[in-house]
Amino acid sequence: PSAGEAHLAGEEGKEGKLQSAPRRSLSTEAGAGSVPGAMSESSRSVFSVLLDHVAQIDDGNGGVRTQAFLNACREVLPVVDKLGAGFTVVRIDVSGNIDRIHNRFVSSAAEYESVYAILEREVEKDEHTGNSGCTKGLLWLKRAMQFLVELLRILHQDKDASVSDAANAAYEKVLKPYHGWITSGVFWGALKLVPSRETLYANLGESPTMEQDM
Secondary structure: OOHHHHHHHHHHOOOOOOOOOOOOOHHHHHOHHHOOOOOOHHHOOOOHHHHHHHOOOEOOOOOEEHHHHHHHHHHHHHHHHOOOHHHHHHHHHHHHHHHHHHHHHHHOOOOOOEHHHHHHHHHHOOOOOOOOOHHHHHHHHHHHHHHHHHHHHHHHHOOOOOHHHHHHHHHHHHHHHHOOHHHHHHHHHHHOOOOOHHHHHHHHOOOOOHHHHO
């Protein structure tokens, strides 16, 4: 494992390494309508574009493509928006961490083509423990994504679960171990403002593939 990857694994303790999976490029996505038999944009779920980006994250050698990873993370923001006004603070945090890593990436795109390259450079410069660094930003971005994945997993597997119940369970499992009492209090307040299951699904939009994409 790379130095940056090893550091993340050690700092997170019981958390595993970043999970990466393969995305189609934006140009492919834009041209999908011209492909015979391709699904029309109007019938795609809110998760479809996200999955296109996820499919491009793995570079084939165990690495994580930075641009593809950031593209996938940005596509999660519309899903966060659908969770209601209480999640504004979560959106701001996720968006800020995306921008932090993006700014480092564009400063030297060839050098930082892989997420691990960013982490390794910060370790070399002894900048990986700073709160303003990309290492910490990536760590919290990863945790936020794990929280959302767990929330959606519960909703998908338990058709009787309310959004509030799913969000609380996801928070207890993923984020609470890393939050102090002040942050936990803010988050518990946000969890009380989530929409009903019916409203959330309506906000996510009607699509024949939504359950499958979820």
